[in-house]
Amino acid sequence: MHFSTLAWLMVFTAVFYFVFAWFREQACTMVCPYGRLQGVLIDENTLNVQYDYKRGEAAAGRSSFKKGEDRKAAGKGDCIDCNQCVVVCPTGIDIRNGIQMECVNCTACIDACDEVMEKVGYPTGLIRYATINNIEQGEKWSFFRPRVLAYSLVLMILVGVGSSFLFLRSSVQANFSKVQGTDYVMENQNIVNNFRFTLLNKSHQVQKVQFKLLSHKGEIKVMQQGQSIKAMPGELTIGLVKISLNQSLVTRYRETIEVGIFDATGKQLETVKVSFTGPFKY
Numbered sequence: 001m002h003f004s005t006l007a008w009l010m011v012f013t014a015v016f017y018f019v020f021a022w023f024r025e026q027a028c029t030m031v032c033p034y035g036r037l038q039g040v041l042i043d044e045n046t047l048n049v050q051y052d053y054k055r056g057e058a059a060a061g062r063s064s065f066k067k068g069e070d071r072k073a074a075g076k077g078d079c080i081d082c083n084q085c086v087v088v089c090p091t092g093i094d095i096r097n098g099i100q101m102e103c104v105n106c107t108a109c110i111d112a113c114d115e116v117m118e119k120v121g122y123p124t125g126l127i128r129y130a131t132i133n134n135i136e137q138g139e140k141w142s143f144f145r146p147r148v149l150a151y152s153l154v155l156m157i158l159v160g161v162g163s164s165f166l167f168l169r170s171s172v173q174a175n176f177s178k179v180q181g182t183d184y185v186m187e188n189q190n191i192v193n194n195f196r197f198t199l200l201n202k203s204h205q206v207q208k209v210q211f212k213l214l215s216h217k218g219e220i221k222v223m224q225q226g227q228s229i230k231a232m233p234g235e236l237t238i239g240l241v242k243i244s245l246n247q248s249l250v251t252r253y254r255e256t257i258e259v260g261i262f263d264a265t266g267k268q269l270e271t272v273k274v275s276f277t278g279p280f281k282y
Contacts, residue, residue: 025091028104035101042099044132045145049105051085051096051127052135053077062096065120078122085109085127095127170270171203172231174261179240184277190218190244191278198238199261201231208264211241214271215258218245228264243276250278 019027028035042048056062056079058072065080079096086094088109091102095109107129114124133139176195185192201207208228211220222229223240231237243257254277261270 025102028091029102034104039101041151043147045139045141045147047129047131047141048099049095049103049107049110049127050099050130050132050135052125052130053096054135056096056126078117078126080116080120082116084112084116088112099132169202171201172207172209172261172269173200173202174198174259174270174272176241176259176272176274178275178277184279186247187244189247191247191250191276192242192244193276195241195243195274196238197241198236199229199231200236201233204233206233207231209269210262212260212262213243213257214260215256216245216249218243218249220244220259243274245276245278247278250276253278253280 056077058075058077060075061077062079062081063071063076065082069076071078085096086092086109088111089095090106090108091104093100093102095103110127110129113127117124117126131139131141134141175198177197179194179196182194185194197211199209208230210228211222213220219242221242221244223242229237229239243259245255245257249255254275257274257276259272259274260268261272262268
C-alpha cells in the first residue's frame with residue numbers, strides 16, 4: 001500500500017471537512033488573501049459589485065415597501081430594505097455599506113436584488129457590476145486606463161520571466177558533497193577527493209549522463225556504476241565519484257573546480273562547482 005498517499009489523502013479530507021463543516025466563510029475573511037490583495041489594486045474606476053446608493057437611498061433613505069406608495073414623492077430610494085442581499089451573501093456582509101474586503105464577487109446579491117426589483121416593479125440593476133465613478137458621476141467604464149495598462153505590463157513581465165525559467169531550466173540538477181570523514185588522499189603525484197553526488201532527472205525521459213572536469217585537467221570516475229549514469233525520469237540518483245588532480249594544479253587548500261554534466265549525445269546539461277581540498281599551503 002502507498003501509505004504516504006493515504007496519509008496525504010486523509011489530511012486533505014480532514015482539512016476540507018473542517019473548512020466546509022465549520023470554518024466556512026471565515027476561510028474567505030481570515031485566511032484567503034484575495035480580499036486584501038484586491039483592496040490594494042482597486043480604485044474608483046475598477047469594475048466591481050456595487051450598490052447604487054444614489055438610486056437606492058435617494059434623499060430620505062431606504063425603507064420598507066408599501067403597496068401604492070409614491071416613493072419618489074416621499075424622497076425614498078428604490079431599496080425596500082428587504083435584506084435579501086445580506087441573506088444570500090456567503091460571507092454575511094451588507095453590500096449596501098460599500099466595497100468590503102470580505103466580498104468575493106460571487107454576484108449572489110445581484111441576483112437576489114434583481115429578483116426583488118422585478119417583483120415590486122422597479123428597474124433591475126440596483127446592485128450591479130459598476131465603478132464608483134459610474135455610480136457617483138455617471139462615467140462609463142473603460143478598460144484602457146494607465147493603471148490597468150501598468151498592471152498588465154507588470155503581469156506580462158512576470159509571466160515572461162516565469163516562462164523563461166520554466167523552458168530554459170536544465171533537465172538535470174546535481175550536487176556534490178564530500179564523503180564524511182574524508183579530506184584528501186595522495187596517490188603518486190595526484191590528489192584524490194571522494195564525493196557523494198545526488199543527481200535529479202527533472203525530465204520525462206531516461207537520461208544517460210557523464211561527468212567531466214571543465215576547469216582543471218584531471219580525472220573524474222564514478223564508482224560502482226562506470227562512467228555513464230542512468231537517471232530515471234523524476235527520480236534521484238545517488239552515488240560516489242572520485243576526482244583526481246595533479247598536485248601541481250592544486251595551489252591552495254580549498255580549490256574550486258567545475259564539473260560538467262553531459263548527456264549521451266555530448267550536450268552539456270549543467271555545470272556544478274565543487275570544493276576540492278588538498279594539502280594546506282603556507
